[in-house]
Amino acid sequence: MKLSRDEVLHIARLARLGLTESEVDKMQEQLSHILENFExxxxxxxxxxxxxxxxxxxxxxLRDDExxxxxxxxxxLNNAPRREGDYFRVRPVLE
Amino acid sequence: xxDRRLTIHEAGKLLxxxxxxSVELTRATLERIEQVExxxxxxxxxxxxxxxxxxEKADGLLAAGNGHPLTGIPVFIKDNMCxxxxxxxxxxxxxxxxxxxxxxxxxxxxxxxxxxxxGKTNLDExxxxxxxxxxxLFTTANPWDLSRVPGGSSGGSAxxxxxxxxxxxxxxxxxxxxxxxxxxxxxxxxxxTYGRVSRYGLVAFASSLDQIGPLTQDATxxxxxxxxIAGHDxxxxxxxxxxxxxxxxxxNGDLKGLKIGIxxxxxxxxxxxxxxxxxxxxxxxxxxxxxxxxxxxxxPSTPYALAVYYIIAPSEASANLARYDxxxxxxxxxxxxxxxxxxxxxxxxxxxxxxxxxxxxxxxxLSAGYYDAYYLKAQKVRTLIRQEFDRAFxxxxxxxxxxxxxxxxxxxEKTDDPLQMYLSDVCTLPINIAGVPAISIPAGFADGLPxxxxxxxxxxxxxxxLKVAHAYQQSTDWHKRKPEI
Numbered sequence: 165m166k167l168s169r170d171e172v173l174h175i176a177r178l179a180r181l182g183l184t185e186s187e188v189d190k191m192q193e194q195l196s197h198i199l200e201n202f203e204x205x206x207x208x209x210x211x212x213x214x215x216x217x218x219x220x221x222x223x224x225x226l227r228d229d230e231x232x233x234x235x236x237x238x239x240x241l242n243n244a245p246r247r248e249g250d251y252f253r254v255r256p257v258l259e
Numbered sequence: 260x261x262d263r264r265l266t267i268h269e270a271g272k273l274l275x276x277x278x279x280x281s282v283e284l285t286r287a288t289l290e291r292i293e294q295v296e297x298x299x300x301x302x303x304x305x306x307x308x309x310x311x312x313x314x315e316k317a318d319g320l321l322a323a324g325n326g327h328p329l330t331g332i333p334v335f336i337k338d339n340m341c342x343x344x345x346x347x348x349x350x351x352x353x354x355x356x357x358x359x360x361x362x363x364x365x366x367x368x369x370x371x372x373x374x375x376x377x378g379k380t381n382l383d384e385x386x387x388x389x390x391x392x393x394x395x396l397f398t399t400a401n402p403w404d405l406s407r408v409p410g411g412s413s414g415g416s417a418x419x420x421x422x423x424x425x426x427x428x429x430x431x432x433x434x435x436x437x438x439x440x441x442x443x444x445x446x447x448x449x450x451x452t453y454g455r456v457s458r459y460g461l462v463a464f465a466s467s468l469d470q471i472g473p474l475t476q477d478a479t480x481x482x483x484x485x486x487x488i489a490g491h492d493x494x495x496x497x498x499x500x501x502x503x504x505x506x507x508x509x510x511n512g513d514l515k516g517l518k519i520g521i522x523x524x525x526x527x528x529x530x531x532x533x534x535x536x537x538x539x540x541x542x543x544x545x546x547x548x549x550x551x552x553x554x555x556x557x558x559p560s561t562p563y564a565l566a567v568y569y570i571i572a573p574s575e576a577s578a579n580l581a582r583y584d585x586x587x588x589x590x591x592x593x594x595x596x597x598x599x600x601x602x603x604x605x606x607x608x609x610x611x612x613x614x615x616x617x618x619x620x621x622x623x624x625l626s627a628g629y630y631d632a633y634y635l636k637a638q639k640v641r642t643l644i645r646q647e648f649d650r651a652f653x654x655x656x657x658x659x660x661x662x663x664x665x666x667x668x669x670x671x672e673k674t675d676d677p678l679q680m681y682l683s684d685v686c687t688l689p690i691n692i693a694g695v696p697a698i699s700i701p702a703g704f705a706d707g708l709p710x711x712x713x714x715x716x717x718x719x720x721x722x723x724x725l726k727v728a729h730a731y732q733q734s735t736d737w738h739k740r741k742p743e744i
Contacts, residue, residue, distance in 0.1 A: 172619070179577060179622040180584075180599070181615060182607030191619055194677055198620065201678060202566045202633065208640050215638030216645055218467035218497060219694025220454040220718070225496040239360035245591030252586055255598040 167196045264741055267332055267426055267480040274321055274331050281321065281331030285314035285375050288333040292377065292424045295744055300399050301409075301419040303338045304346050305378040317373040328483045330373035335419045335428040338379040339386055340471070341460040342366050345376075349462050350394035351384045353583050353590045353609035363460025364495070365429060365471050365488045372487055377425055380415030384611045385580070386436055386464045388412050389683045392674050393613040400670070401443060402742040403708055407667040410440030410683075416474045417444035422744055427475040427484060431461055433468045434568050435662075435687025438699035441474055442662035442711020445701045447728065447738060448474045449481045452719050453694035454499035457492030465575040466497075468568075468691040477738050478728035481698065482506035485721060501719060509722035510729040515549035517727070518655045520556035525660035525686050533705030538661045541702035541712050541731065545659075548730050556658065558647045563640050564689040569681060570624050570637035571692070576614075577621030583609060616677060641692050648693040652717045657727055660686050662699040662711030686713060696721045700728045701737040709737075 172192045176183050183191065237250055246253035265273070265284075273279045289307050296302060310333065317331030336342060339349045341359035343366075348354045362370065369376065383393035391399040391414035399414045401407040402422040409418040413430030417440035420428050430437040432450035441448025449472045456471045463469065473484035489503045521542060526535055546552050585591030585605035592604035610618070624633035651658060663683055673680045690697045695718055702712035712731075716724035732738050 167623075175619050175623050175626065178626060179581075179618050180602050180606060181610075181618055182603035183615070184607075187612075187615070191616070194616060195619060195623065198569065198678060199623075202570060205563055205566050205570075205636050205640055206632075208560070208563055208636075208643065210636065210639035210643070213639045213642050215635055216641040217638065218453065219645060219692075220452075220497065220499055222454070222497060222499070227493055235360050240587075243357055243360075243588035245585055245589070245593075254586055255596055255601055257598055 167192055167199065264423055264476070265426055266476045267329065267483050270332050270426055271328050275326060281314040281317040281375060282311065284331065285310050285333055285377070288377055288425060295422045295424060298400060298405055298744060299402055299418050299422045299424070300397050301380055301415040301422065301424055302335070302378045303348055303350060303381050303396060303415070306345050306376060309345070310375050310377045313375045317375060320373045327372035329369065329487055331375060333375045333377045333425045334369060335378055335380045335416055335425040336366060336376060337382055337413050337416050337428070337430045339382060339431060339462040340366060340429065341462070342376065342379065345379065347379065347462070348396065349385050350382045350396050351610065351614070352395045355590065357588055361460065364457035364492045366460065368487050380413070380419055380428060382415055383412035384614050385462065385576070386412040386431055386433055387576070387613050387617055389435070389439060389680055390673070391415060392670065393611060395611050398670055401667050402744050403445065404667070406669055407708070408443065408670055410443035410667060412436040413474065414440045417441050417446055417448065420444070420446045420474050420476065421742060423741065427473060427480055429471060430474050431469055431471050432691065433465050433572060434691050435684040437472050437474060438662050438687050438697060438711065438713060439684055441699040443667040443709065445709030445740065445742070446474055447477055447481055447698065447700050448472065449485065449698045449721070450690065450696060451485065451489065451721055452499070452696040454497050455696070455719065455721065456488050457495040457498045459492055459494040463579040465572040466579060467575060468572060477732050478510060478698070478700065478725050479507065482510050482725050499719070504722055506722060506725060510725045512726060513549055514545060514727065514730050517550045517657070519545060519550045519552050519727070520651055520655035520658045521552065521554045522556045522558045522561065522651070522658055522660060524558055524561035527664055527685055530661065530664040531666060531705060534661055534663070534665060534710050537703035537705055537710040538712055542659060544735060545727065545731060548734060550727070553655065556651060556655065558651060560640065560643045560647055561689055564644060564692055565681060565685055567637045567640050567644065567692055568688040569620065570633050571641065573617040573621030574624045574634050575621070577618045577625065580614070580618055585609070613677070644689055645693045648695055656723050658715040660713045660715070662686060662713040666705050666708035666710065690715055694718065696724060698724045698728050700731060701740070703737055
């Protein structure tokens with residue numbers, strides 16, 4: 165399983181992950197090598213085996229929708245990389 | 260007082276008997292940190308002033324007779340658990356300046372019983388790694404040999420406990436991240452059953468595998484910490500709504516009639532001879548203590564666990580780490596006005612090499628056309644692995660394996676080959692895939708370096724593995740040996 169350079173760039177775009185030229189080369193080589201090792205799973209017969217998402221038998225854990233105190237805006241905004249007053253500042257989405 | 264190797268139960272007794280105060284114990288701990296930290300590099304943040312305030316409060320609780328077994332005792336928290344008002348970096352550039360507005364569930368529990376948080380420990384970035392070499396901040400050294408890794412990802416927590424920088428620490432374990440460093444540093448580390456300890460406030464890596472647990476100096480201390488951190492929390496929807504036992508009550512008693520299985524697949528090819536020999540000797544010791552040992556147990560899907568893990572964990576990670584967009588918190592690339600460029604550059608500069616590798620792997624495994632072949636296939640093989648554990652536990656009370664195939668490796672030895680690094684977790688990964696509990700305890704030395712033994716239990720069967728660990732530690736002194744540093 166050899167990944168092409170275009171495939172690497174496609175995945176990086178899906179993940180919104182910027183990569184330098186040399187990172188793309190390295191990813192191509194390393195991911196291909198790792199994926200080759202994953203092929204071992206194709207040997208396992210999983211006919212009629214259900215998938216496991218997590219290991220304890222809990223489903224649809226619900227709770228009442230209760231009114232509770234929110235975090236103070238200052239605590240949240242203190243971590244904002246860019247802010248304007250009590251708002252997060254973002255870049256234009258539609259131009 | 261200057262005995263830096265107090266266990267929780269020893270320190271607790273001294274505090275209760277008024278032979279020391281928490282202020283004295285905390286001050287001595289902070290001095291110890293100052294003394295060894297230049298060599299070990301276990302801590303990202305030392306919260307000295309705050310710790311002293313907590314110690315004063317703890318002394319008040321103790322004086323009023325409102326003490327708890329953890330009151331006034333210094334603890335380190337792995338730096339991927341949120342601590343209100345204290346930096347929580349995940350050892351990543353992405354969160355270098357992140358100050359959480361809330362405490363993780365486990366931190367809340369510790370605070371409520373008057374524990375003294377002395378600081379936050381180093382890890383592989385976002386807990387992805389086996390050596391702390393993936394930390395974007397610095398690499399932690401193994402206190403037994405400073406040229407070697409402490410293991411990972413909870414390497415800072417394990418090294419801090421081994422070096423006497425705190426009485427105990429909390430770590431998190433997604434594929435071995437508590438047990439492997441515990442083994443490498445000669446301390447005791449427990450990964451509870453998935454769902455036993457709330458993940459609320461633990462920065463998410465792989466949500467179906469992550470679990471918080473203690474790193475301590477013996478099994479009794481593990482039981483004491485579990486009594487505090489285990490239990491249901493409605494803020495984690497996978498938190499188990501089952502009652503918790505008093506873990507300190509179940510660790511006593513002999514091993515007569517207990518059935519222990521040794522899965523042969525865990526004595527893998529490439530395992531260091533001395534490690535296998537130490538584990539065989541430790542198993543012999545358990546036989547002496549009355550346990551019945553079956554050496555011929557087989558868990559045939561074990562060889563597939565590595566691939567299953569490295570599909571499921573990166574897939575979940577790629578989804579979890581999508582939140583780092585440089586808008587609400589964390590690192591943000593400043594030098595552009597284009598939204599998409601800002602997003603891509605933020606993630607390019609904020610994440611290190613291993614995190615990027617796993618985001619790429621996970622995104623690939625989940626992408627259109629590959630989902631069935633990778634992610635769904637891995638989830639199905641996960642079912643088979645779990646079923647094999649369930650069947651084994653119909654016959655055995657516990658399973659026993661080495662924690663790692665080798666002793667701690669040299670810093671730099673495996674950084675160029677991700678697959679070689681992944682193989683160091685080959686004995687611990689299947690346990691997270693199955694969601695069962697396991698503890699690593701010191702079981703001897705090879706080449707002068709600690710060897711860890713892994714004891715695996717039934718789902719929610721922490722009592723049994725703590726009992727086996729405790730019985731072993733009552734009859735051996737490996738866990739009492741400490742590195743000279």
